[in-house]
Amino acid sequence: MDENLDTYSNRILGNVENYYMKQKKNLFQIISRDTTECRELQTQYHERLTDLCPSILERFLRSDFKSEPSDALIAIFIDKESVTNALTASNDAHLLKIDDFADKISEKAKNWIRETINSIYSGEKYSRNRARAMEINHFIDALRNDVENLDIPALSES
Numbered sequence: 252m253d254e255n256l257d258t259y260s261n262r263i264l265g266n267v268e269n270y271y272m273k274q275k276k277n278l279f280q281i282i283s284r285d286t287t288e289c290r291e292l293q294t295q296y297h298e299r300l301t302d303l304c305p306s307i308l309e310r311f312l313r314s315d316f317k318s319e320p321s322d323a324l325i326a327i328f329i330d331k332e333s334v335t336n337a338l339t340a341s342n343d344a345h346l347l348k349i350d351d352f353a354d355k356i357s358e359k360a361k362n363w364i365r366e367t368i369n370s371i372y373s374g375e376k377y378s379r380n381r382a383r384a385m386e387i388n389h390f391i392d393a394l395r396n397d398v399e400n401l402d403i404p405a406l407s408e409s
Contacts (some may be wrong), residue, residue, distance in 0.1 A: 260384060271368070278360055286353040290346060297342040304334050 311320070311328045320328075327337045 275364055278364070279357065282353060282356055282360065286349065289349045289353075293342065293345050293349060297338065297345075300338055301335075304338060305331070308334055 308328055308331060311324075327333060
């Protein structure tokens with residue numbers, strides 16, 4: 252009976268650990284999937300801007316604007332190379348921001364998982380279950396001891 256209790260306890264612990272690992276893996280897959288989607292959207296945005304900028308540059312060089320452009324805009328729209336460099340720098344900055352945000356989310360998820368597991372193992376229910384398992388083991392040991400100390404005469408002697 253003691254072996255059965257240990258077997259069941261180990262099986263339950265194994266199932267809990269498997270469930271924990273699956274959920275952890277699922278959480279990080281979701282983070283990875285969403286980060287990849289954000290990166291793809293940023294790349295699509297960058298491609299659209301890259302497609303639009305030559306026509307905007309032509310309009311800018313012809314001074315085809317209704318209002319006076321700012322000094323920052325004039326500095327960017329000097330020539331096609333400066334526009335391309337500005338777009339590339341902007342895209343790189345956005346991708347870096349996405350990656351940094353994904354790292355922060357992953358770190359917070361790891362901390363949340365660690366805190367949750369620690370609270371489970373340090374909680375009252377866990378201690379109570381451990382104490383109950385020890386109580387059952389002590390009871391089984393006491394019953395075993397009582398059975399071993401019984402003085403039962405052999406059947407052949409009567």
